[in-house]
Amino acid sequence: MFKSVIYKEWIKTRWFIILLTLIAILAVGNIFLTVQHNMSFKEASNYWYQILFQNSHYFSYLKFVPLIIALALASSQYIPEITDKRIKLTFHLPLRENRILIMMLAYGTASLLISYSLVFLIFLGLSNQFFAAEIVKLAIISVIPWFLAGFAAYFMAGLIILEAIWKYRIAYFIIAAAFLLLFFETGLAGSYEPINLKLTLITLLSSISLLFSAYRFRKGEM
Template structure:
């Protein structure tokens, strides 16, 4: 059943998904070339001073990309379903409401992973050329909250679209935006190291929001 639903979602999203994938890879490639330019123009002591004492991240501009991809994918996947009332058919499939929505979420999260992870791999590959292993661990632990925010943003966006009432949507968006903002407040390397497990747990727990919202949507609760 998952394969059939995933194929259905892929057929629906393949054009936009491809455009998003190309855009994220191109942007990651641009940041990689910019890093190469920095090392070509400036001497090593100046570059390392910026990294060690000023916490400069060459992929810092990438921090909001996973979140943007997650929210965009949620809109592309579920907005047509809600507007055209096709989601009601999904909620009445014989496999059950919760399982049907969970399978759609799994398909969306898988597509989001295939969007984000190749771009991250590009940045990781270029990082290995210029930085020691110890520094790479620090860099990616610093960037991990941004990736988690992408998954959480997808789930919050989906929940807002499936919510039956406008008041509920506004509340979800406001609370979600306030929570997601915390993922981007770090000011130095590994500032969030101690709270990463809490961030990961919250990102996983947010999956309950679209499941609850779909139940309210099916019942027409306002």
């Protein structure tokens, strides 16, 4: 049964996740083409200077990439489930209801993790190629919240899509939007250092939020 559920999720989401991951990798490629261009046109030391002392963020192009991947994945995974209330069929499978949902959630989270890891590792590798460890460290501290926002957005999107009543859906949307803003505060590179661990913890906790909506859905709370 586990394999079948995963296979069903894979069929629904594969093109979205593959395509968007490829686009994200291209975005990273674009970042470093720009870096290379700036290093040769502005002189490398001047470019480093802008990054170190003038708050120029070479990685800012990456800002909403994880968020877009997450929203596309959540939509491709959960919207088919609420069309004609198909998820009710899922709940009739001979498995405990929460287990199926947790499997769906685990599939989505694992897909995001793989996609993000690929993008992040390429970003990290290329950053190390061009910049000293200090600059890379500040960049990592700054991009981590954007990837966390991706996970949080995925969890919140599941919650919103599976909610049956529009009134609540809108309320969840407002809370989710305000929640995601926490990850996108503008500041100096590296300014998120003290908060990153706390945001990671909150994101991890928010992972099971989907269960609440699904529970309301199957109990017919509408």
